[in-house]
Amino acid sequence: MDPTDAGPRPGPSPTETEKRQAAVAAAELVADGMTVGLGTGSTVAYLLPALAARRLDIRCVATSPRTETDATALGLRVEAFSQLDRLAVAIDGADQVDPDGWIVKGGGGAHVREKIVAAAAESFVVIVSSDKEVPRIGPPVPLELLPFGLAATLHELGCARVRPSTPPSPDGGVIADWTDPFDDPAALATYLDSVPGVVGHGLFHPGMVSTVIVGGR
Numbered sequence: 662m663d664p665t666d667a668g669p670r671p672g673p674s675p676t677e678t679e680k681r682q683a684a685v686a687a688a689e690l691v692a693d694g695m696t697v698g699l700g701t702g703s704t705v706a707y708l709l710p711a712l713a714a715r716r717l718d719i720r721c722v723a724t725s726p727r728t729e730t731d732a733t734a735l736g737l738r739v740e741a742f743s744q745l746d747r748l749a750v751a752i753d754g755a756d757q758v759d760p761d762g763w764i765v766k767g768g769g770g771a772h773v774r775e776k777i778v779a780a781a782a783e784s785f786v787v788i789v790s791s792d793k794e795v796p797r798i799g800p801p802v803p804l805e806l807l808p809f810g811l812a813a814t815l816h817e818l819g820c821a822r823v824r825p826s827t828p829p830s831p832d833g834g835v836i837a838d839w840t841d842p843f844d845d846p847a848a849l850a851t852y853l854d855s856v857p858g859v860v861g862h863g864l865f866h867p868g869m870v871s872t873v874i875v876g877g878r
Contacts, residue, residue: 700753
C-alpha cells in the first residue's frame, strides 16, 4: 500500500459548507450593471469566486486590501470608493446575528470600512453560517480607535482591550474590543459613538440590514 494513500480526504465541515451556500445565494442577487460592495472575511472568501464565475459587468468596492487583492485576481473590477457615492448592494459576513436584526462585525478589523460601505448601499446583504446566529448579541464588540490619545480613550472606555499582536485597521486605526456584557445594543452604540477617539464600532443597527442569508436554509 502506498503510504501516501491515506484514503479519501474528509470533505468540508458543515460550517464551511453553509458559508459557501450563503455566499453562492448572495452572488445570485447581483445583476449586470450593478455597483457592489465587497466585505471582508472567511464567508466573503466564498462569495468572490461565486461572483466572478457569473462574469457580470459590475463595478466593485472592497472593504479591505485583502478583499481587493483576491477580487482583482479573480477578474472582478475593483475601484476606489472615492469614485462612487452610492452602491446597489453590499454583501458581507458577520460575527453575530440576533433575532432582532442586530449584527456584530469586525473580527477581521475592517468594520469601519464595512459600515461605510453598508450604509452607502441600497441593499445590505449579510451572509452567515448557522453558528453565527445568537439569541442576543454580546461582547466582544470590535472597536477601531485613533492612535492619538489611545491611553486616554481606553481610560474613558474602561472595559476596552486592545487586541494583542493585531495589525492596524486598513486606515491605521488600533483594533480593540468592548468586553463588558450589555443589555441594550442601541444604548451601547450611542455611547461608543460619543467617545472621542473611537473611530467606529462593530454594532450594526437592524435598520442597516436588508437581508440575512443563513447557509443551509
